[in-house]
Amino acid sequence: MRELLDLRPPDEAWRIFCEHFDPRVAAERVPVRETLGRVLAEDLTAPHDLPAFPRCNMDGYAVRAVDTYGASPGLPAYLEVVGEVMMGETPAVHIGPGQCALVHTGGALPPGADAVVMIEVTQAVDETSIEVLKPVAVGENVIQVGEDVRRGDMVLPAGHQLRPQDLGGLLALGITEVAVARRPRVAILSQGDELVEPEQEPGPGQVRDINSYTLAALTEQAGGTPVRLGIVGDDLDALQKAAATALAQADILVMSAGSSVSARDMTAQVVKSLGKPGVLVHGVSLRPGKPTILAVCDGKPVFGLPGNPVSAMNTFRLFVIPTIRLLLGAELQPPLIVQARLARNVPSATGREDHVQVRLEERDGEPWAVPIFGKSNLIYTLIRADGEIVVPLDSNGVAEGEVVSVHLH
């Protein structure tokens, strides 16, 4: 009944996993309007210059700059107003020497003109002439053709996660559909004879399943599609069948094991049956999260996570989310980190990476991180926490008052 784990440090466990996993990004074409947060699966280049015509960047008069040289309030330049360029229309006028046209911000610069004089530095003389009180240089207050982006330039690379401004930039170029990475399907199985669905009233000795919901939510946040497959009891045959069915329809299989050693042994056995090479890592020098299984079965990642809710979320963040990102062809989302002073000593054992939940508090205008100690069975330690600190493998703890990086979650 004793578990025989060959513990690996978290980064070594990840390296071993990566050596056996060859992620392939599957793409699908999606309208750009629906791609917020999706990851590009193709490099995109500009099909044309942006802007496609020279645009006025001020309200004022389009001029030939040379006509304004030396202009001053004492000695203004007189220009003939030969028309107005309406928004969204081709300029009907041509600006000759000594001439100008009324223009609006965003409108087209009429041919012949090479600059715009701001309306604020002009004075109307009569219906058809103005005084310019200040010179402009060639190109002043004009957005040149291709100044935003040039035809043929790479605008966004594959692997980029699309932000609101990216949608705007693509649509500005008339790119209305793009190839994005298909969301990896993450099948989630909760294992344990003690588990019932949250809607159910637990009988004596029973508890509600929560891992399949927390892990589904983490999957969504990371850009995957969760496929919750419910609860399976601690029964080898049933589990084997459920796992094989799940893996067939998903890109990743996550089993949160029963919390007892015998239930966990069962997970390892099931993973072994799912394909080659099978279990790569069984046990990680990590708290919480030691009895974690990393596996690749016939090309697909399979994870056996501990049943305790805090351990399950911690190991999901460390191993499953990076796997989802690999299948998206995307970089990891940068963690949201704040610096704070530690409010209490946090002891740790060397040779083990500790993840300690903390609550942030302000004291005298400075942020402090207050450790929340609690067994890894207690989901509310995560709820009371604002984030966590990581005590690295080679450290035996962090002292009160030290500045630590708090990963918010």
Place this chain on the structure above:
Amino acid sequence: MRELLDLRPPDEAWRIFCEHFDPRVAAERVPVRETLGRVLAEDLTAPHDLPAFPRCNMDGYAVRAVDTYGASPGLPAYLEVVGEVMMGETPAVHIGPGQCALVHTGGALPPGADAVVMIEVTQAVDETSIEVLKPVAVGENVIQVGEDVRRGDMVLPAGHQLRPQDLGGLLALGITEVAVARRPRVAILSQGDELVEPEQEPGPGQVRDINSYTLAALTEQAGGTPVRLGIVGDDLDALQKAAATALAQADILVMSAGSSVSARDMTAQVVKSLGKPGVLVHGVSLRPGKPTILAVCDGKPVFGLPGNPVSAMNTFRLFVIPTIRLLLGAELQPPLIVQARLARNVPSATGREDHVQVRLEERDGEPWAVPIFGKSNLIYTLIRADGEIVVPLDSNGVAEGEVVSVHLH
């Protein structure tokens, strides 16, 4: 044609707006499984203790702690094994003096027992007896009733934005449906004779509308529901009609004005017609984003944003997102900030808050922020940027080499 703006600093503009806006949070009941990222509209308390029964936190033997006192490898305590507590079942055994039962992590502690001895510090003697090599204290390796959360405790307050672990914590208590804030509907109108839909090939002098898409995406990120209403030309009647219809079906109206002064004047006129008190702020000492309108019309917030894409996004972030959060009853999402050294001088005028786009670069292992200067017409300045720095109102710039806070976006 000259715009007469009464410029307000950004924080004063926001204060004036808030004095006239009385946000009401509308609630709806939603299954907890679908509430990731939603904002609670009620305080939630625990309907029962969690756990509801004392649980074993280790694999081992449930014992009366007193029976193990003084036990050591040289002088072990002998205990009679009277049964096993199966996962998910009521313990059928009662632990009397000198007795113990086999238990599993997460299972119920049998009555009579008050601690669990880890299996690692026991030795089987025969089928029905074991040796305990180390004493345990009362309560050791046991999760007590209510240790995670006590019946009646507030578990999550109204205004809290739900994270994966929160879903788990609620479901663990059998809370499967909650009241969350209804997503505010944000109607978005793009105004401008020069605008065409992104699918369309722009004619000479025309450009594709992108603001309604970038602002819709920002709305989604902030927790609102965007209602894109398309493009309206610079026509007062048409605009007035479109705005009134939009406002009637939404909680917030955002108009991104045409970029010329006359088009912007039209926006102000339209806003005035929508209800009382109408325009509260017309002009903010901000770059980009000066010609911004903040208004409340018959209780609903209305914003006239500049037409330039960079200005529109900047002012949306500053004023519309906080308004969405008010209607959600939620705190602002904390900005993602990194510290970096400024790679070039950034000049600024005092009396104006400048938002300058920057790209992050690593130089000798240190992050540097490289300013991306560009006209506020150029959407690609936002796309090339990783974030922005804010030069405050009372500063005339930031010098190269200074450490700045970069707000990522």
